[in-house]
Amino acid sequence: MKKVFFSLFTLLIIISSCKPEIKPTKKPKLVVGIVIDQMRYDYLTKFMNRYGDNGFKRLLNGGFSLKNAHYNYIPTYTAVGHTSIYTGATPFSHGIISNNWYDKFLKETIYCVDDKNYKTIGNDDNYGQKSPYRLNTTTVADQLQLAQNKRGKTIGIAIKDRSAILPVGHTASGAYWYQGSKANQWISSSFYMDNLPEWVTTFNKNSKADAYLSKPWKTLYDIKTYTNSRADNNDFEKPFNGNTNPVFPKDIPNIKSKNGNYSIISSIPAGNSFTADFAKAAIIGENLGKSETNTDFLAVSFSSTDYIGHRYGVAAVETEDTYLRLDKDLANFFSFLDKEVGKDNYTLFLTADHAAVHVPSYLQSLKIPAHYIRTRKMRSYIDSLTLKHFNSDKLIENISNYQIFLDKKELEKLKLDKNIIAEKIVDEIVNYPEIYKAVSAKTLQTTNFTSGILNALQNGYNQKLSGDVMLIPLPATLGSGRKGTSHGSGYSYDTHVPIIFYGNGIQKGSSSKKYNITDIAPTISTLLDIEFPNGTTGKVIEEVLKN
Structure with missing residues (x-):
């Protein structure tokens, strides 16, 4: 038994000594x-x-x-x-x-x-x-x-x-x-x-x-x-x-x-x-x-x-x-x-x-779906929605970067719940021709999207800074003129x-x-x-x- 143990021990030493030395890469200057x-x-x-x-x-x-x-x-x-x-x-x-x-x-x-x-x-x-x-x-x-x-x-x-x-x-x-x-x-x-x-x-x-x-x-x-x-x-x-x-x-x-x-x-x-x-x-x-x-x-x-x-x-x-x-x-x-x-x-x-x-x-000239969206026109549409459902067209403070910011002071004055307003806009704005999806800030805070474009939207959402409703337009949609291109x-x-x-x-x-x-x-x-x-x-x- 001692001879077997000695042989195994010797073999382990030999194997360990044969391991190639891994040299760390020199850091770049x-x-x-x-x-x-x-x-x-x-x-x-x-x-x-x-x-x-x-x-x-x-x-x-x-x-x-x-x-x-x-x-x-x-x-x-x-x-x-x-x-x-x-x-x-x-x-x-x-x-x-x-x-x-x-x-x-x-x-x-x-x-x-x-x-x-x-x-x-x-x-x-x-x-x-x-x-x-x-x-x-x-x-x-x-x-x-x-x-x-x-x-x-x-x-x-x-x-x-x-x-x-x-x-x-x-x-x-x-x-x-x-x-x-x-x-x-x-x-x-x-x-x-x-x-x-x-x-x-x-x-x-x-x-x-x-x-x-x-x-x-x-x-x-x-x-x-x-x-x-x-x-x-x-x-x-x-x-x-x-x-x-x-x-x-x-x-x-x-x-x-x-x-x-x-x-x-x-x-x-x-x-x-x-x-x-x-x-x-x-x-x-x-x-x-x-x-x-x-x-x-x-x-x-x-x-x-x-x-x-x-x-x-x-x-x-x-x-x-x-x-x-x-x-x-x-x-x-x-x-x-x-x-x-x-x-x-x-x-x-x-x-x-x-x-x-x-x-x-x-x-469009090649018959590939593509679109242009006008923020002012969409703003008028959203104002008409809030007027219809909440009897006020002054609930929107700002629309930019495909985000809608609600006017919190106006909501407080009218005793309206911002989450209810946001969800109603989400439900209705997807009927707008160039809008593909809409998600409320509340949903982004409470739901985990693990893949797809909603995951990308969530990764770009910042609770402290972002708006109350986030919009996703249809593919190949821009808000600028018909010449030149953009991104976002x-x-x-x-x-x-x-x-x-x-x-x-x-x-x-x-x-x-x-x-x-x-x-x-x-x-x-x-x-x-x-x-x-x-x-x-x-x-x-x-x-x-x-x-």
Whole structure:
């Protein structure tokens, strides 16, 4: 018996000594988050044969792509998307419920990052009176700062203020956005700093925008090769002021003054190039990715894709040309990262803050169901309902973002129960032609929807901030004019976006499994071995990570 025991014991020692040593992956020196505003997933596949090898294809071939990634809440707007990417949470907890929303306490419509407690850094205008104070939770950038006791740097960059501010959260080293019009400056807020760093001042003095706006926007290639898009001249796109038709070439120097002066750069592909230029300047100016002991974080959002998408739509030559040019900008940026930070020293993810629907009038021309809804007309309809059932047409305080806010003072004066009013509106409003579903706040608070579009609605509902009745329009329904497009729904054309991870610690491959946008933050947190953002509801995408 002793011999048997000794033999087994010896064998266990031998087996344990043969185990391969698992070496932890070295943490990246820099994490780069790239958000492309309004990028649909199918822009990857639709334009694939026209992309070069070193932009989107480099990420797809060398990184890990999620083919079935979606937003899991309503509404799919810019501020909400950027916040959810970096918090791993939905409006249910992070509190950014739209770009603008009706504040039922202030009784006015507010903008997500406005904050008069701070001043503009860069000039004397009020364009920089911003902060992330309405964001209730931390971001992955905040958690990195906490983990490293603020020894690393976190920087947010975008033409749009909300897209620069919300990703890097409350503890950022800096957030910068572009003020066009007559200013032509990258600016910040006194929330972050007292003065612009020297590298920002130098960049502004160089006035790269002038070079970009000194030439017309022509297609990158022969316009006849843009076969992925509809005809250039059509009735579904909005021309610039000063132009009769939305056609190429676009004489930017001569129409600049009629289209916001320097602000026009946001509505042409050069806005993306301009943003990439500023991001490179930030990496050099802040020495990002140079520390031997700490990880830095750079959040870059390309906003021009959204402005262009809104104006021209999903199937436009302008949209195709914008993505072909962006592909070149990305290739150049990745090459810059290789040189300045080192190929093995950075981790990158690329995604979008939402997608977009085809122009509804274009869909109608193809006999595909699509609709336009008029809020004022719907308001009159709802007022007629409350007048009919409760003898008052003054019960509605506000309708916005497909939410109905009841006037609590009026209800109290008339001694009416808000839940009874809300449920009656829910029962009746679904008879309105463009409305598909309606749910009361009470139902969202007491019922758990585990899947489908009502689950998305519930994830986007915030008990403290949202309205008393939530509406869901029919698919392909917009409230704007018949030219151009928008987003905001929980349908797949708005929710399906690319998510690609690349670089240090990332596997090569792809997956068609369903993942949510809220899974990015916990995955990056796991890579960095830091605590998740404090409102996270997403999960770690294990197949993306090495080891």
